[in-house]
Amino acid sequence: MDNHLATLMRWILVPALLLVIGCVLYFVFSRFGWKKKQAIGLALVSPWLVGFLVFTLYPLGNSLYLSFTKSTIFGGAEWVGLGNYVKLFTQDVEFWPSVRVTLMYAALSLPLGVMGALLVAMLLNNKLKGNGTFRTIFFLPAVMPEVAVALLWRWMFNSETGIINYVLSPFFQLFGIDKPNWFGDPTYVLGAFVIMSLWGIFGTNTVVFLAGLQGVPRSLYEAAEIDGAGSLSKFKHITIPQISPVILLQVIMGMIGALQIFTIAMFVRPTSSAGKFMNQLVYERGFTQLQMGEASAIAWVLFVIILAMTLLVFRSSPAWVHYESDVKR
Structure with a gap:
């Protein structure tokens, strides 16, 4: 039961967090003189932007970094430069x-x-x-x-x-x-x-x-x-x-x-x-x-x-x- 409750809470918190991010972005860009439609548009696409940054851009950057290291799935990366590619x-x-x-x-x-x-x-x-x-x-x-x-x-x-x-x-x-x-x-x-x-x-x-x-x-x-x-x-x-x-x-x-x-x-x-x-x-x-x-x-x-x-x-x-x-x- 506790596991189900924790899952439910995550399902509630994630959209709530995205809503807060959208509202904050709307407020910030409105203060910087953006037009209302532009600020609303950015706020509406902010969930996609967050998803892109967290689930696409960060994994890409991390995988590029890992390609220059000797590391396992459990962590402990050791920098080897081009060693992996040479191998x-x-x-x-x-x-x-x-x-x-x-x-x-x-x-x-x-x-x-x-x-x-x-x-x-x-x-x-x-x-x-x-x-x-x-x-x-x-x-x-x-x-x-x-x-x-x-x-x-x-x-x-x-x-x-x-x-x-x-x-x-x-x-x-x-x-x-x-x-x-x-x-x-x-x-x-x-x-x-x-x-x-x-x-x-x-x-x-x-x-x-x-x-x-x-x-x-x-x-x-x-x-x-x-x-x-x-x-x-x-x-x-x-x-x-x-x-x-x-x-x-x-x-x-x-x-x-x-x-x-x-x-x-x-x-x-x-x-x-x-x-x-x-x-x-x-x-x-x-x-x-x-x-x-x-x-x-x-x-x-x-x-x-x-x-x-x-x-x-x-x-x-x-x-x-x-x-x-x-x-x-």
Whole structure:
């Protein structure tokens, strides 16, 4: 009973504290001559600001500090400078295989995911009977728990009783191939994860592309048809340029998601000889081996990789992304 009362008190005190912070900020900025609407606006967003400072900015700064220390999950940090990074790049036998498998997974799954989601969205964009039902069905993966999805894929890829090997068994017998041990043989692990990534074609990705397709003016297609353009030509010269900002969004979000793969990998548990994804390595170093310094260093290397690849995509975007406000000279 005491535990429940303490929890209730925390639930009451936290919003009360946020309310007090908002009122104080409103009073302070009003005294400094801010307009009433500006002071009210800042007071209303203050809970988000507090949450950002406490739950995002502080953990980021702390993890950066920990990456330069030798520390465990229980504390006791010892400053080692770049020692953790030097160890990762020169001595750690798991780090470079982890980088390789993470980048290879992103390179294979990203184009398949973007193109697949676009094709599915184009199918759903047609005016067919029962289209609303199909759109609902294709959106269901967005609300499925990742843990349940991981366990489902683990069963489907089972080498003995899995449905995938059962369906493909005639193909294997035709070519004299043994049933692959998808998660036990390093040869097949990456391929299995790429196949699992196709699940991400549906759900939010398809819905975003569908919204982009519905925003393309019909008059452009009609004008192209009058000029004798075929389906492929309309797709290349109208659809792709018109939805290129949406494609940019999907490429960036898909790339970040692929590089941060974690939940499915942790629950599927493939053989470690195939290499671990970088987020897996962060978790194992921090919460299994209790080396928070090394875990933080790996996390920051992953952050730099994501940042560099995102910047490359943005730098290349002027060559293939078109906006309505652009004026070509």
